[in-house]
Amino acid sequence: MWLLFSAGGVVAALVLPVLLVLFGVAIPLGWVKAPDYPQLLATLRNPLTRLALLGVCALALVHAAHRLRFTVEHALRLRRQDPIIATVCYGGAIAGAAAAAYLLFVAL
Amino acid sequence: MISPLEARYYRRPIPLLWWARRRSYLTFMVRELSSVFVALFVVELLLLVRAVGGGPAAYERFLGTMAEPAMIVLNVVALAFVLLHAVTFANLTPRAMVVRVRRYRVPPRVVLAGVYFGWLVVTLFLAWLVVG
Numbered sequence: 001m002w003l004l005f006s007a008g009g010v011v012a013a014l015v016l017p018v019l020l021v022l023f024g025v026a027i028p029l030g031w032v033k034a035p036d037y038p039q040l041l042a043t044l045r046n047p048l049t050r051l052a053l054l055g056v057c058a059l060a061l062v063h064a065a066h067r068l069r070f071t072v073e074h075a076l077r078l079r080r081q082d083p084i085i086a087t088v089c090y091g092g093a094i095a096g097a098a099a100a101a102y103l104l105f106v107a108l
Numbered sequence: 109m110i111s112p113l114e115a116r117y118y119r120r121p122i123p124l125l126w127w128a129r130r131r132s133y134l135t136f137m138v139r140e141l142s143s144v145f146v147a148l149f150v151v152e153l154l155l156l157v158r159a160v161g162g163g164p165a166a167y168e169r170f171l172g173t174m175a176e177p178a179m180i181v182l183n184v185v186a187l188a189f190v191l192l193h194a195v196t197f198a199n200l201t202p203r204a205m206v207v208r209v210r211r212y213r214v215p216p217r218v219v220l221a222g223v224y225f226g227w228l229v230v231t232l233f234l235a236w237l238v239v240g
Binding site: 006009010012013014015016017018019020021022023024025027028029032033034035037039040041043044053056057060061063064065067068070071074075076077096099100103104107108 | 122124127137140141143144146147149150151152153154156157158160161162164167171174175179180183184186187190191193194197198204226227230231234235237238239240
């Protein structure tokens with residue numbers, strides 16, 4: 001669990017900022033031209049991209065779930081509700097990872 | 109008088125907003141909350157993948173949604189939190205990891221510089237991959 005958590009933290013720190021700058025700010029504001037559809041489709045359909053993105057999404061979600069679990073428990077003093085909170089957090093992360101697998105390998 | 113038994117089971121009550129009392133606690137909470145925005149952006153990324161899978165029209169619609177002013181504001185806020193996450197996590201690395209070369213410990217500063225260099229390389233590679 002600890003290993004997944006720190007791996008997710010590293011991956012999120014390395015990969016997410018640049019993607020967020022591009023897709024969240026630079027492209028919507030027109031600073032950077034949006035990638036052409038065929039080009040983006042080809043990049044995403046590359047098996048390496050699919051695997052890498054699945055790994056990034058799953059690990060980052062597990063990381064966030066783990067952190068959120070303890071943050072909610074500590075901040076709001078809900079230690080006793082740990083089984084419920086843990087189930088919701090990790091369940092959400094697993095559901096997100098499953099959705100990522102479906103979107104990347106089936107629907108794309 | 110409090111009996112020893114009572115003293116043993118006494119717990120100091122902690123106020124619900126204990127983390128708002130001190131700056132360092134508050135920083136801790138803000139850093140922990142960055143994970144919410146990490147998860148949020150993962151969802152946005154997956155919506156992008158879904159839009160691309162849905163064809164050119166769906167992709168255009170996705171770009172339109174991302175260009176809404178509210179979305180841009182949300183993403184700027186998310187970016188601040190994701191950057192906070194990235195910087196705090198990078199700064200943690202030399203403390204969590206001791207790198208040795210032939211029994212000599214690599215100085216933490218060098219490890220940190222390596223982390224930031226790796227970050228730069230990944231960033232440039234991904235930017236090239238996306239923008240072409």
